[in-house]
Amino acid sequence: MSYNLDNIKQEIKEGLLIGKGSSRKVYLLKSGLVCKVAFNKKGFDQNRTEYTLSGENEYLNPVIEISPCYAYIICEYCEKVKGLNAIKNYIAFNVAGETNLKKVEIERYFSDFLQDMETNYNLLQGNIKVARSWGLNKKGNYVIIDYGLNFNVWENYYSMRARRKLQIYKNVNG
Numbered sequence: 001m002s003y004n005l006d007n008i009k010q011e012i013k014e015g016l017l018i019g020k021g022s023s024r025k026v027y028l029l030k031s032g033l034v035c036k037v038a039f040n041k042k043g044f045d046q047n048r049t050e051y052t053l054s055g056e057n058e059y060l061n062p063v064i065e066i067s068p069c070y071a072y073i074i075c076e077y078c079e080k081v082k083g084l085n086a087i088k089n090y091i092a093f094n095v096a097g098e099t100n101l102k103k104v105e106i107e108r109y110f111s112d113f114l115q116d117m118e119t120n121y122n123l124l125q126g127n128i129k130v131a132r133s134w135g136l137n138k139k140g141n142y143v144i145i146d147y148g149l150n151f152n153v154w155e156n157y158y159s160m161r162a163r164r165k166l167q168i169y170k171n172v173n174g
Helices: 005-014 041-053 085-096 103-121 151-173
Strands: 016-020 024-028 033-038 063-066 072-076 134-136 142-144
Touching (some): 024 041, 041 072, 041 151, 085 103, 085 142
Antiparallel strands (some): 024 033, 033 072, 063 072, 134 142
């Protein structure tokens, strides 16, 4: 399926806004797919990150289509998940191949998974260890649906703001 800009604009108008962050809006399209629309440079870079990593790992929800300048990406819709327990069990089972694991083992497998995603894909653990970043796809697999915030995006857009806030705090509080 191929989209052009006019078609996607119309689908967005008719679609349902299902999410909004600091740099992108997410729309559920009539086709059952989602469109992540960037509304600032951070969003363009987050779309580029997701496109670049798409297909690199089975736990990353793949990008199906992208606009030429990363203004939007189209992905499969995934059901939101409410908590991390099922995800942690899913990861542990896929790694260990066992269902009868102790909680401490499950936590270790999930911690190792997060470290692997950071080391191999430059993703921030703090961003992907929360339930809102995960979804359940049509095949019944848990996947990360929001993985555009990697270390490069953080450094370019967020860490400076955090440093400024820290400096203001230090100046005010001595």
